[in-house]
Every structure is written in structure tokens, then in C-alpha cells.
Amino acid sequence: MKTLPTYLQGISRVVVDAAVADSPVAQRVREKLPHLTAEVLAEGEALSSGLAREDILYLKRYRGRFLRHCPGTSHYRCCGYQIVHIGENCPLRCSYCILQAYFQDRVLKVWANQDDLWRELDQAFSANPDRRYRVGTGEFTDSLVLEALTGYSRDLIEFLGSYPQVCLELKSKVVDLSWMDVVRDPSRVLPAWSMNAPAIADHEEQGECASLEERLAAARTCAREGFRVCLHFDPMIHFPGWQEGYARTVEMIFDHLRPEEIAYVSMGSFRHMPDLKRCIIENFPGSGYIHGEFITGIDGKQRLLRPLRVEQFRFLADALRRGGLDRQLYLCMESDEVWQAVFGRTPADLGGLYRHLMAQAFGE
Ligand code: SF4
Known part of the structure; x- marks a missing residue:
């Protein structure tokens, strides 16, 4: 049996809803975790996770909407992409992760009723055959992160192969390229990796994520296979030495990738609600950035003071521009004023962020 990645070795229980006990996802998980006998929950029975200190994999029959709008905010320039909801929670536990405020347990949920997902996606995409979609999971x-167990992205890519109006972004901090051989058209899949300063990747991403080098090496493999990749500097964090750190990461990017191999690069400053601050202080007492100079934005979230944000964005944008990127760069959840101060232009100058990123995603 192929050894599972370390970030999956902490799974101590598998629980499955009876309705999806024979689903392809459940069958794969059984094969990959033969030492764990799945507990089957009857219809209406709830999972009791208690105060589990180990990860529980829960293959669930999901009854909500799979295709959703990104929970961006109307107050800032939002990128307008749609989420294909395939599950919840993550075993990687980055210190800054918003999920720790959303899900206060160690239950990794996977929506195993994929037939319902395929039905909903088909209805949405077939109802609007001329509309293009930029979606991500x-x-x-x-x-x-769960691909080695579930093969979920592989299934999704195979399914979306019949819908050329859809571009799927796979955003990750691990390296798993097992989905690549089912891609029909590489221009419709955007592998994406999170980027950060090396000190943040080393200390705030808990050691089980792939290193920046490994992520960029994987991005290069994808680019050589005809994919364009996306990079996300989100959250950018203000810490002593951030200039050298982000400059080093930019250097690494251009050691691995040519500008034309990159579809887009986002930049977003660390932002948080009070709940997340409490979680970070409790769970990661060594993470000093949470005590930085924050101010409440019009969306109610705390964010770094604007002059500091602009300084960081400008520094990073200038370095990326020197490497040959320009129209690929965008800011996540920022106002026109911040865009202007960073890039000397607003999303309107690009034809609107939604349209611009759609064009970038589809390689126009
Ligand atoms: S990899 Fe992403 S989802 Fe997982 S813990 Fe880190 S920030 Fe959260």
C-alpha cells in the first residue's frame, strides 16, 4: 500500500452516512484506510465527535447547495468567483486559517453524494450555456489535501471536461498532481498554490504543508504540461523582516516560472473577525502578528492599517512587475483607493475585476 502523506496519517476514525456508504468516494477511502473500519450513521443519526484530538474523516450526504458565490463583501472589490462546495475543514492547521473559527472540531467533512453535485452543476451550467464560470473548491x-484518499478533484475535473465554459481552480498548500491525467483541456484547469514569505510558510503553516520550493516545483511541472498556474499571497502578514521575506519568495517564483505561465496572482492582507483572533491567541500563542496594528474595516473585519497595507502591496507588486507580471496582479477585498495607490489604476481601468479575471482565467 502506498504510504499516505503525513498530513493524512493522523486520521483515527472514518464515519460515513448510510446513504453514501457505497459511493465511489467511500469505496476509495476504504481501500486507502483499510485499518480503519468505517462507522455507518443511520439516516437522522448525528456524528458525535466529542473533544477528539485526532482527525475524523466524515463522508457525508450533503443536502445544501454545492455551487455558491464566494462570501466576498460588497464593500470592496471582489473577484466574483464561485465555489464548488466539496467539503469542510482541513488537517493542515495554518495559524491564520479562518476555518478554525468556523469549525471548532477536527472533523474533516467530505460531501460523498457526488451524484447530487453532478446534477446541480449540470443544471446550472446547462441553463446558461453561453455564460462562463470561474469556479474553485x-x-x-x-x-x-484529501485528494490521496478521496480522488474528489479528479472526479470533478473529469465531470467538468464536458463543460468547456467552466474553468476550475484548484487551490492548495500540498503537492498532489494525481488528477493531471484526466484533464481534457489544460486551459480549463488552473492549479494554484498559496505563497508567503519563507518565515511565514515555515512558522505559521505547521510543517505539513509542502515547502514553497515544493509548491513552485509542482507549479513548474504543471506549466511544462501546458497548464497556467495561479499564485495567492493571502494572507500577507506584517512581521519584522517582511521585505526580505517577500522579496525572496518573488525571486523563487521567477526561478521556477515564466510570467506567461502565470494566469493571475492575488494579494490579500491578513484580516480577521474577533472570533479568529481569539482562536489564534489560544491555539497559536507564538504567533505574534495577531497583535499588530489593526483597524476595523467597513465590513467589520480587522485589517492592518491602510498605509501599512499599501506599503506591503506596493513592495510586492513592484517586485512582481519587475519580473514581468502586471495585468495578472490583483488585490483581494480592497477599495479603489488602495488599488490606485498600489497599481496606479482601478479595476474599472481593467474592465471590471470580475470580467478581467474571467479573461485571465480563460487565457485571453
Ligand atoms: S491549507 Fe488553507 S484551509 Fe488548510 S489550514 Fe491552511 S489556510 Fe486553512
Whole structure:
């Protein structure tokens, strides 16, 4: 049996809803974790996770909407992409992760009723055959962290192969390229990795994520296979030595990738609600950035003071521009004023952020 990645070795229980006990996802999990006998929950029975200190994998029959709008905010320039909701929670536990405020347990949920997912997606995409979609799965979980067990992204890519109007972004901090051989058209899949300063990747991402080098090496493999990749500097963190750190990461990017191999690069400053601050202080007492100079934004979230944000964004944008990127760069959840101060232009100058990123995603 192939050894599982270390970030999956902590799974101590598998629980499955009876309705999906024979689903392809459940069958794969059985094969990959033969030493764990799945507990089957009858219809209406709830999972009791107690105060589990180890990860529980829960294959669930999901009854909500799978295709959703990104929970961006109307107050700032939002990128307008849609989420394909495939599950919730993540075993990687980055110190800054918003999921620790959403899900205060160690239950990794996977929506195993994929037939319902396929039905909903088909209805949405077939009802609007002329509309293009930019979708991604990395909002409530990491897109690929459970891939070695579930093969979920592989299934999704195979399914979406019949819908050329859809571009799927797979956003991750691990390296798993096992989905690659089912891609029909590499221009419709955007592998994406989170980037940060090396000190943040080393100390705030808990050691089980792939290193920045490994992420960029995987991005290069994808680029050589004809994919364009995305990079996300989100959250950027203000810490002593941030200039050298982010400059080093930019150097590494251009050691691995040519500008034309990159579809887009986002930049977002660390932002948080009070709940997340409490979680970070409790769970990661060594993470000093949480005590930085924050101010409440019009969306109610705490964010770094604007002059400090602009300074960081400008520094990073200038370095990326020197490497040959320009129209690929965008800011996550920032106002026109901040855009202007960083890039000397607003999303309107690009035809609107939604349209611009759609064009970038589809390689126009
Ligand atoms: S990889 Fe992403 S989803 Fe997982 S813990 Fe880190 S920030 Fe959260």
C-alpha cells in the first residue's frame, strides 16, 4: 500500500452516512484506510465527535447547495468567483486559517453524494450555456489535501471536461498532481498554490504543508504540461523582516516560472473577525502578528492599517512587475483607493475585476 502523506496519517476514525456508504468516494477511502473500519450513521443519526484530538474523516450526504458565490463583501472589490462546495475543514492547521473559527472540531467533512453535485452543476451550467464560470473548491477546505484518499478533484475535473465554459481552480498548500491525467483541456484547469514569505510558510503553516520550493516545483511541472498556474499571497502578514521575506519568495517564483505561465496572482492582507483572533491567541500563542496594528474595516473585519497595507502591496507588486507580471496582479477585498495607490489604476481601468479575471482565467 502506498504510504499516505503525513498530513493524512493522523486520521483515527472514518464515519460515513448510510446513504453514501457505497459511493465511489467511500469505496476509495476504504481501500486507502483499510485499518480503519468505517462507522455507518443511520439516516437522522448525528456524528458525535466529542473533544477528539485526532482527525475524523466524515463522508457525508450533503443536502445544501454545492455551487455558491464566494462570501466576498460588497464593500470592496471582489473577484466574483464561485465555489464548488466539496467539503469542510482541513488537517493542515495554518495559524491564520479562518476555518478554525468556523469549525471548532477536527472533523474533516467530505460531501460523498457526488451524484447530487453532478446534477446541480449540470443544471446550472446547462441553463446558461453561453455564460462562463470561474469556479474553485479551496474556500472551506484545501482543494487537494484529501485528494490521496478521496480522488474528489479528479472526479470533478473529469465531470467538468464536458463543460468547456467552466474553468476550475484548484487551490492548495500540498503537492498532489494525481488528477493531471484526466484533464481534457489544460486551459480549463488552473492549479494554484498559496505563497508567503519563507518565515511565514515555515512558522505559521505547521510543517505539513509542502515547502514553497515544493509548491513552485509542482507549479513548474504543471506549466511544462501546458497548464497556467495561479499564485495567492493571502494572507500577507506584517512581521519584522517582511521585505526580505517577500522579496525572496518573488525571486523563487521567477526561478521556477515564466510570467506567461502565470494566469493571475492575488494579494490579500491578513484580516480577521474577533472570533479568529481569539482562536489564534489560544491555539497559536507564538504567533505574534495577531497583535499588530489593526483597524476595523467597513465590513467589520480587522485589517492592518491602510498605509501599512499599501506599503506591503506596493513592495510586492513592484517586485512582481519587475519580473514581468502586471495585468495578472490583483488585490483581494480592497477599495479603489488602495488599488490606485498600489497599481496606479482601478479595476474599472481593467474592465471590471470580475470580467478581467474571467479573461485571465480563460487565457485571453
Ligand atoms: S491549507 Fe488553507 S484551509 Fe488548510 S489550514 Fe491552511 S489556510 Fe486553512
